[in-house]
Amino acid sequence: MIEAKETIHVSWATNGLVDNYFMVSLLDIFRDPAYPIGSFNSIQGTGLLSKTRNLMVKHFLEQTKDDWMLMVDSDQFISLPSFEKLLAGADKTIIPILSGLVFSSPSQTEIKPYPCIFDFDSDDNISPVYDYPEDKIIQVYSAGTGCLLIHRRVLEHLRELHSETHGADWVWFQDGPIGNNIWLSEDLMFAEKINDAGYQIHAHTGAVIPHHKSLWITDAHFRASRAPMPSPDHQS
Numbered sequence: 001m002i003e004a005k006e007t008i009h010v011s012w013a014t015n016g017l018v019d020n021y022f023m024v025s026l027l028d029i030f031r032d033p034a035y036p037i038g039s040f041n042s043i044q045g046t047g048l049l050s051k052t053r054n055l056m057v058k059h060f061l062e063q064t065k066d067d068w069m070l071m072v073d074s075d076q077f078i079s080l081p082s083f084e085k086l087l088a089g090a091d092k093t094i095i096p097i098l099s100g101l102v103f104s105s106p107s108q109t110e111i112k113p114y115p116c117i118f119d120f121d122s123d124d125n126i127s128p129v130y131d132y133p134e135d136k137i138i139q140v141y142s143a144g145t146g147c148l149l150i151h152r153r154v155l156e157h158l159r160e161l162h163s164e165t166h167g168a169d170w171v172w173f174q175d176g177p178i179g180n181n182i183w184l185s186e187d188l189m190f191a192e193k194i195n196d197a198g199y200q201i202h203a204h205t206g207a208v209i210p211h212h213k214s215l216w217i218t219d220a221h222f223r224a225s226r227a228p229m230p231s232p233d234h235q236s
Helices: 020-030 049-063 080-089 152-166 186-196 219-226
Strands: 008-014 037-044 068-073 097-104 117-120 126-128 137-140 147-151 201-209
Touching: 008 020, 008 049, 020 037, 020 080, 037 049, 049 068, 049 152, 049 186, 068 152, 080 097, 080 201, 117 137, 147 152, 152 186, 186 201
Parallel strands: 008 037, 008 068, 097 201
Antiparallel strands: 068 147, 097 147, 117 126, 137 201
């Protein structure tokens, strides 16, 4: 767990607006003296998510003395129980990178949530971990960066490893093509750097972080809702 003397920097990106539930959840955390919040910062979005996330980390390392960074997106809600589970589960030596459990959806027209925690499947492809144990800390290959608690030493180490290639301010996040017509997102590229540096990413499946997604509701959703349910007596 996070030690009593350690403090947390909370950072989020915004386009100038944040979800009301997101801000209320942060205020609940900030106003409680029992939580070790050292500082917080909001970065105005640049239009490039990977660039914005790099600016968030740069500010944390250069403008604060806090031990941990909680990177969180402004369209989510962090309940106090979920925040407490992250605090209890993180450890600067054993679990220096801990994600909450965030869900997303593949499009604006499809209701098909998937967990933003990823590992290799039987075909050696990176896929969402659907069959996760409830309320447990598990090791994963990658996690979405929507709610990620990271110790300072990990981010400093990545800067040391990659400054010569990328420059000191742009070493943590990037996205782009990697061959075979594959585009790798900024969270997966971050995971590659993390794993190559000898760290592991963990996720707490009990720290569920609701994610606000807008959706175009159509007649297809209505028809699906009206479809008859299978008889409870029917067994295949």
